Amino acid sequence: xxxxxxxxxxxxxxxxxxxxxxxxxxxxxxxxxxxxxxxxxxxxxxxxxxxxxxxxxxxxxxxxxxxxxxxxxxxxxxxxxxxxxxxxxxxxxxxxxxxxxxxxxxxxxxxxxxxxxxxxxxxxxxxxxxxxxxxxxxxxxxxxxxxxxxxxxxxxxxxxxxxxxxxxxxxxxxxxxxxxxxxxxxxxxxxxxxxxxxxxxxxxxxxxxxxxxxxxxxxxxxxxxxxxxxxxxxxxxxxxxxxxxxxxxxxxxxxxxxxxxxxxxxxxx
Amino acid sequence: xxxxxxxxxxxxxxxxxxxxxxxxxxxxxxxxxxxxxxxxxxxxxxxxxxxxxxxxxxxxxxxxxxxxxxxxxxxxxxxxxxxxxxxxxxxxxxxxxxxxxxxxxxxxxxxxxxxxxxxxxxxxxxxxxxxxxxxxxxxxxxxxxxxxxxxxxxxxxxxxxxxxxxxxxxxxxxxxxxxxxxxxxxxxxxxxxxxxxxxxxxxxxxxxxxxxxxxxxxxxxxxxxxxxxxxxxxxxxxxxxxxxxxxxxxxxxxxxxxxxxxxxxxxxxxxxxxxxxxxxxxxxxxxxxxxxxxxxxxxxxxxxxxxxxxxxxxxxxxxxxxxxxxxxxxxxxxxxxxxxxxxxxxxxxxxx
Numbered sequence: 273x274x275x276x277x278x279x280x281x282x283x284x285x286x287x288x289x290x291x292x293x294x295x296x297x298x299x300x301x302x303x304x305x306x307x308x309x310x311x312x313x314x315x316x317x318x319x320x321x322x323x324x325x326x327x328x329x330x331x332x333x334x335x336x337x338x339x340x341x342x343x344x345x346x347x348x349x350x351x352x353x354x355x356x357x358x359x360x361x362x363x364x365x366x367x368x369x370x371x372x373x374x375x376x377x378x379x380x381x382x383x384x385x386x387x388x389x390x391x392x393x394x395x396x397x398x399x400x401x402x403x404x405x406x407x408x409x410x411x412x413x414x415x416x417x418x419x420x421x422x423x424x425x426x427x428x429x430x431x432x433x434x435x436x437x438x439x440x441x442x443x444x445x446x447x448x449x450x451x452x453x454x455x456x457x458x459x460x461x462x463x464x465x466x467x468x469x470x471x472x473x474x475x476x477x478x479x480x481x482x483x484x485x486x487x488x489x490x491x492x493x494x495x496x497x498x499x500x501x502x503x504x505x506x507x508x509x510x511x512x513x514x515x516x517x518x519x520x521x522x523x524x525x526x527x528x529x530x531x532x533x534x535x536x537x538x539x540x541x
Numbered sequence: 542x543x544x545x546x547x548x549x550x551x552x553x554x555x556x557x558x559x560x561x562x563x564x565x566x567x568x569x570x571x572x573x574x575x576x577x578x579x580x581x582x583x584x585x586x587x588x589x590x591x592x593x594x595x596x597x598x599x600x601x602x603x604x605x606x607x608x609x610x611x612x613x614x615x616x617x618x619x620x621x622x623x624x625x626x627x628x629x630x631x632x633x634x635x636x637x638x639x640x641x642x643x644x645x646x647x648x649x650x651x652x653x654x655x656x657x658x659x660x661x662x663x664x665x666x667x668x669x670x671x672x673x674x675x676x677x678x679x680x681x682x683x684x685x686x687x688x689x690x691x692x693x694x695x696x697x698x699x700x701x702x703x704x705x706x707x708x709x710x711x712x713x714x715x716x717x718x719x720x721x722x723x724x725x726x727x728x729x730x731x732x733x734x735x736x737x738x739x740x741x742x743x744x745x746x747x748x749x750x751x752x753x754x755x756x757x758x759x760x761x762x763x764x765x766x767x768x769x770x771x772x773x774x775x776x777x778x779x780x781x782x783x784x785x786x787x788x789x790x791x792x793x794x795x796x797x798x799x800x801x802x803x804x805x806x807x808x809x810x811x812x813x814x815x816x817x818x819x820x821x822x823x824x825x826x827x828x829x830x831x832x833x834x835x836x837x838x839x840x841x842x843x844x845x846x847x848x849x850x851x852x853x854x855x856x857x858x859x860x861x862x863x864x865x866x867x868x869x870x871x872x873x874x875x876x877x878x879x880x881x882x883x884x885x886x887x888x889x890x891x892x893x
Contacts, residue, residue: 435625438592443639443690444613453638457629 301519305512316513324490325498326517328406332481332494333474336413340470344421345463349455351422352429353437363426369418377415378483381408404486409494412480417473424466425459432458461536468532472525476518542601543568543726544589544694549598551584558584559595560750566743571720572728573741575773581750582730583622586696589728590617602694618687618725620697624679626671632658632682633667639690657685660719677708684716688723695720697729701736713740734774738762746770764879768799768872777801777870778845785841786866788818788882795871795878805847806865807836809854813863818884822864824856840864 306313316322350356351363369377384391385402395402402408436458440450478496485492487501495518502511542565551559558581566572574582587593589600591612600607607615627635634641636657640650658664661681671679680700687695700716701709717740720727731737737744738758746753746761746769754761754770765771772779783798784791806814813819822840829835834849836856847864849856856862867885871878 435621435623436627439619439621439625439686440627440638440642442590442592442612442617442619443642445638445642449642453630454627 298519301512301515305509305516307512308509312509313513313516316510317517319510321490321493322495322498322514322517325493325495325514328409328493329475329495331406332410332413333471335410336417336474337467337471339414340417340421341463341467343418344425344466344470347422348425348429348459349451351426352432353434366419366422369416370423374412374416374477374479375483378412378480381412381415381480381484403484404488405492408484409481409492412484413474413477416477416480417470420470420473421463421466424462424469428459428462429455461532461539465529465532465536468525468529472522472529475521475525542566543570543603544728545599545601546585546589547599547601549585549588549595549600551581551588551593551595557750559588562598562747562750562752564745564752564755566726566728568726569724570726570742571717571740573737573744574728574730574747575734575737575741575744576732576747576753577773578732580747582732582747583698584750585747586619586698586728586730589694590619590696591615592619616693618690618692618695620680620683620687620695620700622698622700622702624671624683624703626679626683626686628671630670631667632663632669632671632674635671635682636685636689638686643690653689657689660688660723661685675708676704677712680704680712684719688725693726695725695727697727699730699732701731701733709736716740738774744774746773748773765870765877767875768877771799771870771872771877775801775803776846780843780845780869782843783869783871785843786869787820788866788884789869789880790883792871792878792880795873797872798880799870799872799877800845800866801870802835802846802848804867804869805838805845806867807838807847807849807856808863808865809856810861810863812854814865815885818882819863819865822862824858824860824862827856827858838862838864 305316347362347366351359382403383389385395385408386392389403400407402411436454437450440454445453476496477494478500481494482497482500485494485497487493487497489498489501493501495514499511499515499518502514544566546565547563549559549562550557560581562581562585574585576582584593588595589602591607591610595608602615602617627638630638633654636654637650640653645653654667658667661684663678663681666674666678671682674682680703684697684700697716701712704712713736729740741758743755743757744761745755748769753773754766756764758774761770761774765774771777777799780786780798780800781796783789789798807822808814808819810821820840822838822845824836825839825844826837827834828837830848832851834851836847836849838845838847845864865882865885867882869880871880
């Protein structure tokens, strides 16, 4: 009887907490953005700058995803399937972006590629702009979302061991054959899960991007930055309307995440 | 010698996994690599396959040095300890894998796989996935998969370790028969001496990365060359103060002795055979072993084990009995010497 009471109390507490801390704020965003009616909402969302910001955000996320998926697979593969010196160090280093503040991640790029940075003369000579331009935003986003895919894959691949790969190699399969026929079927759901988390983070990244972007409206403003710009200009409705785009994307990602998680669990079970 | 290992060494950090390992294998033989866990058996196996590179030493297969040959080119089939079946492939695809990688034509692959499926007796299960098979069935599929590309040498890493006791016995004799039928030179790793004795033509005993002895099971049983080999094959008890036993005297340098139950004969005191060679002991415990009785006997504080056939004299716990020890293995650092009960000899001589 006692444990049943505890169960109910715990469930109620978590539900209350989640409602207060997560659902209510998100609902507020949606309600607030619709306060002045659909027409205003649509005009805010289809505003030229908003569309450009959305495009930039999607572009950044796409590049980040491609880079980090490739890197995630390579690093997880090397860490899980090979023995080498410094493996532990590499595993720890991959986690750096999780443990340092995004603002520092942004500053790092300013210090490297900015006017005071040591690569600046070279970039100047090549006529490439990195800081306060799209490449800087992409770099900062890649940095921040770096560990998601590999973090997801490493434990998965480690738990599988190398036996199947060794068996395949012993029968003369090439590296590519081993990956596509033996390893990939095992990691595909985990990989997708990592990719989804990485996407969510890449779309929403604010701190690091804010430092390197320069906030040039229509040029280097991503969606989260655009929300801030609008907010600072006291265009509350517009700012909430743009924010609601991010909320909708987040909800879609959440649903996808749940589907993948379900498949992942079923596969493991 | 078909497979020959010469002075192989392998270190993992501070751990000497292989220490000057040398032995040879005749073509067509089934070899058991026997040793306790951590004794370096699997490392030897992995060096032969090429999954591990020795720090020094040479490996010859069929007269060619294969050290620098990649694993896939050595013509070796390996059955992994946990089978390592491809879990996302069907039984058919698992067995066919080696052949598809070699780009054999479809018809050949189909024929070869169905031939192997017949050999392992899993007809009708081609479409199953590994997780739908029992342990013994997985083992057979792993065996067929290793055989599919027609290797010259088959290696099996603890092939029966993950299978329950009853199926293990069956599978053991099945594997032996099948390997003989296919006629392939094979090496299997095991820590179970009973298994090695039953299955192998020849046994290689390993301990601490070294090879202790190579020989047929009977040779090793009858004539162990090292204290470790003497203790590992057969069931035995160590006796520290063997000089106290009737008919044996302490020999300088040999610190202890090994006594096998087969060397002990027990009798009712009134039926005693050689009074000078025998001594009195107390039965402490009796275990029924299916076809014999195993008796724990206390001989002036020294515990030993003896077997008694079921239709022989019957004893019960607490009985005083007469114990006759025929022989002992005396152990020194790296030497084993067989000692016979001298009192039996002298009495015999007296009567003749």
